[in-house]
Amino acid sequence: MNYQIELRHLHYFLAVAESLHFRKAAERLFISQPGLSTQIKQLEQALHTQLFVRDKRKVVLTPAGEYLKAEVEYLLNHLELTKKQVQHIGNGELGELRIGFLGSAMQQVIPDLLLLLKKRFPKINTTLDELSNTAQLNAILKDKLDLGFVRLSRVPKGVALAPVFEDTxxxxxxxxxxxxxxxxxxxxxxxxxxxxxxxxxxxxxxxxxxxxxxxxxxxxxxxxxxxxxxxxxxxxxxxxxxxxxxxxxxxxxxxxxxxxxxxxxxxxRAVLSVIWKLDNRNPVLKQGVDLLLRN
Structure with missing residues (x-):
């Protein structure tokens, strides 16, 4: 039988891929374990590929399953972001800018940016998340943050890095x-x-x-x-x-x-830099970056 991939298949797959345990994933999803197993089998049949290796002791992802896990994380995150941006725009706003930062950025750089955004673009919403350098970079790469304020000397290809504040x-x-x-x-x-x-x-x-x-x-x-x-x-x-x-x-x-x-x-010197992903499609990212680099 040919199955079509539906959104629920991706949610179910990700739950198992994260826990590597069918019973725990089923409990998290509030469905029966046999029902979850059926959904995963349907997904594997639709893809003509085995995603998990299962025995009595453990569950592990196949190489194809590892690849799919990363892609599904990206897809579901982007879908959630798109839903939120559509809601903001539907409410007459421009969108949301998700900002990560180190604690030291809150002394001047973050407050200055928020005040500038409020003055120039009052219809842009912002969210703040205090994270380590590594956590911010990972979130930028996975499109879970739009801007990060970090102390890094280099970043991967596809990520922009610009100094915004130098301190003693x-x-x-x-x-x-x-x-x-x-x-x-x-x-x-x-x-x-x-x-x-x-x-x-x-x-x-x-x-x-x-x-x-x-x-x-x-x-x-x-x-x-x-x-x-x-x-x-x-x-x-x-x-x-x-x-x-x-x-x-x-x-x-x-x-x-x-x-x-x-x-x-x-x-x-203590150099604070801003990072962002060059192919980030958030419509309000450009305004935030332009404000930072001009000021």
């Missing part, structure tokens, strides 16, 4: 630390200190840059703690568990018993 770095020290702005001579003064850094997985470029700041001073820093949140880093510093190096603007908005020394004379 600052030391974060406990309030009672003996080094002050007045007696600060250089990073060599902190050779014996323990450092608290943003995780390398969260921001590899930041991590490598901070390591290079210390290496230029003649040593490799001893990293005692890592975090993805500035507030956590400041709290650890406040309690005397180490010192930190952050983009200077990140010090704004916190009230803790720490002090900052701006590292103006070092060559390293």
């Amino acid at each position: 770095f600052s030391l974060v020290l406990p309030k009672n630390h003996s080094v002050t702005v007045e007696n600060f001579k250089g990073m060599q003064q902190f050779k014996e200190e323990e450092f608290i850094l943003f995780s390398a997985a969260y921001s590899p470029l930041y991590y490598d840059t901070v390591m290079s700041i210390c290496e230029d001073a003649g040593y490799v820093p001893r990293v005692s703690h890592k975090s993805v949140h500035a507030q956590t880093i400041f709290k650890l510093v406040e309690n005397g568990l180490g010192i930190a190096i952050i983009p200077t603007q990140l010090q704004n908005g916190f009230d803790m018993a720490v002090k900052f020394i701006e590292l103006r004379k070092i060559k390293q």
Whole structure:
């Protein structure tokens, strides 16, 4: 029998492909396991291709199934995006701009962009999602974000990268630390200190840059703690568990018993960039990019 592929087949396939377990996928979809198995068999017959290898112990995707999983994720995401954009346009709006960002972008770049968008294009809706560099890049590639604000030095082919803000770095020290702005001579003064850094997985470029700041001073820093949140880093510093190096603007908005020394004379800078997918079809992306690059 020749089956036609319907949308439900793709939803059912994706549920099994994600869980690799027919019973769990059936429970998630609120259908019976035999019914789900029938739907998957129909899809395999329609494609003339086996998508899963099944035995009593496990379920695995075939190479064709792996390929289809990525394509179905893209198709269903694009369908959901299209539905939302149509609803926005139907309500008299221009559309929605989905923005990912690192926490430091919220100090100036994101607020400035949102205010400009509200002033110039009041009918563009925006959504914000704070994510790591890697998570933003993956979301951009899968069309789950339109813009990402990251600290990356390179991106894959098909993704645009443009610097939008350059900042200095600052030391974060406990309030009672003996080094002050007045007696600060250089990073060599902190050779014996323990450092608290943003995780390398969260921001590899930041991590490598901070390591290079210390290496230029003649040593490799001893990293005692890592975090993805500035507030956590400041709290650890406040309690005397180490010192930190952050983009200077990140010090704004916190009230803790720490002090900052701006590292103006070092060559390293904290560069924040915007990324977007060149073939993204979101009709409002161009307005957002143009505003950023002009301002």
